[in-house]
Amino acid sequence: MRKFKLQGMMLIAFLYFLLFFAACSSVSQQNEMNDKDTIVAELPDTLAADQTADSLLHDDADTIKKMVPKSDQPRILVYNFHVTNRCPSCIAIEDATTKTLNTYFSREMKDGRIKRYIMNVDDDANRSIAEKYQVFGSGVFVTRVFKGKEATTDLTGDGFKYAKNKEEKFIEILKTKISEYLK
Amino acid sequence: MKNLPFILIAFFMAFQACGQPQKDTDTIISNNPTNLKLKVLYFHITNRCMTCRGIEANVRKTLDEQFRNEVETGVIDLYIMNCELPENKDLVEKYEAYGATLAITSFQNGKEQKTEDLTNWAFQKAHDPELFVSELKSKINEYIQ
Numbered sequence: 001m002r003k004f005k006l007q008g009m010m011l012i013a014f015l016y017f018l019l020f021f022a023a024c025s026s027v028s029q030q031n032e033m034n035d036k037d038t039i040v041a042e043l044p045d046t047l048a049a050d051q052t053a054d055s056l057l058h059d060d061a062d063t064i065k066k067m068v069p070k071s072d073q074p075r076i077l078v079y080n081f082h083v084t085n086r087c088p089s090c091i092a093i094e095d096a097t098t099k100t101l102n103t104y105f106s107r108e109m110k111d112g113r114i115k116r117y118i119m120n121v122d123d124d125a126n127r128s129i130a131e132k133y134q135v136f137g138s139g140v141f142v143t144r145v146f147k148g149k150e151a152t153t154d155l156t157g158d159g160f161k162y163a164k165n166k167e168e169k170f171i172e173i174l175k176t177k178i179s180e181y182l183k
Numbered sequence: 184m185k186n187l188p189f190i191l192i193a194f195f196m197a198f199q200a201c202g203q204p205q206k207d208t209d210t211i212i213s214n215n216p217t218n219l220k221l222k223v224l225y226f227h228i229t230n231r232c233m234t235c236r237g238i239e240a241n242v243r244k245t246l247d248e249q250f251r252n253e254v255e256t257g258v259i260d261l262y263i264m265n266c267e268l269p270e271n272k273d274l275v276e277k278y279e280a281y282g283a284t285l286a287i288t289s290f291q292n293g294k295e296q297k298t299e300d301l302t303n304w305a306f307q308k309a310h311d312p313e314l315f316v317s318e319l320k321s322k323i324n325e326y327i328q
């Protein structure tokens with residue numbers, strides 16, 4: 001009877017540890033999923049580039065002329081930086097940036113005047129660009145390139161302040177800055 | 184069946200250990216409203232990132248190390264608040280603090296004077312605690328001296 005009771009206790013202890021590790025591994029799986037999301041999130045940039053390339057192959061000569069950015073026009077670079085394990089605000093900033101570009105600047109994206117980059121700062125391949133922008137975690141930057149000169153606005157604070165719970169406000173700020181830089 | 188309560192407890196403990204995000208409680212330090220010259224307010228969301236926590240730590244460090252006396256005598260108040268809690272709704276709307284937001288508001292003779300939003304600055308300097316503390320110290324001194 002005593003032996004049976006001891007076995008019962010051991011079974012409970014085993015179950016407890018099993019459940020503990022199951023719960024913990026679900027958290028780490030979530031983190032791994034975040035990593036996968038990062039890869040997916042980087043696709044829009046690739047897709048945008050591919051779409052441009054495809055259009056170049058199939059469209060007529062006039063369209064090709066339009067799609068090559070003129071050197072006398074400013075070009076805009078939009079950067080979303082993030083770390084591997086992302087917080088809700090960081091994800092919201094990227095989503096709001098995507099919405100802004102798709103809603104208000106799809107033509108400029110298509111003709112190459114605006115380029116968008118989503119980069120993981122934990123990735124060694126992105127170290128130099130992260131250092132250039134002095135970004136160590138999440139960040140959103142808009143850079144204007146014109147006649148060999150660059151001007152950059154850091155919208156990280158606005159992103160964290162508004163993107164998650166007041167998205168329309170962040171979209172307005174980002175839209176205004178990009179519009180100003182396009183002139 | 185006899186062991187069912189133990190199994191349920193094991194379930195509960197396992198999910199407590201790993202399934203719940205850490206909850207922060209609001210901090211309000213307001214020692215003497217008649218002496219008040221500056222309110223320092225930092226808002227955050229429920230699920231926080233390292234940068235957001237770093238900013239809070241830097242703000243606390245600044246006040247602890249540089250303005251301990253002013254905080255104790257009520258010259259400076261500190262508010263650390265979760266902007267997603269319904270009880271903080273009024274302050275959130277006032278400061279447009281819908282996410283991580285650092286702001287300071289000056290007071291004179293009990294009347295509110297000027298508010299400065301330091302959120303963009305805070306995110307730019309968050310990675311350098313020494314610089315953060317030094318610059319925030321200068322900023323606070325502009326208002327309380």
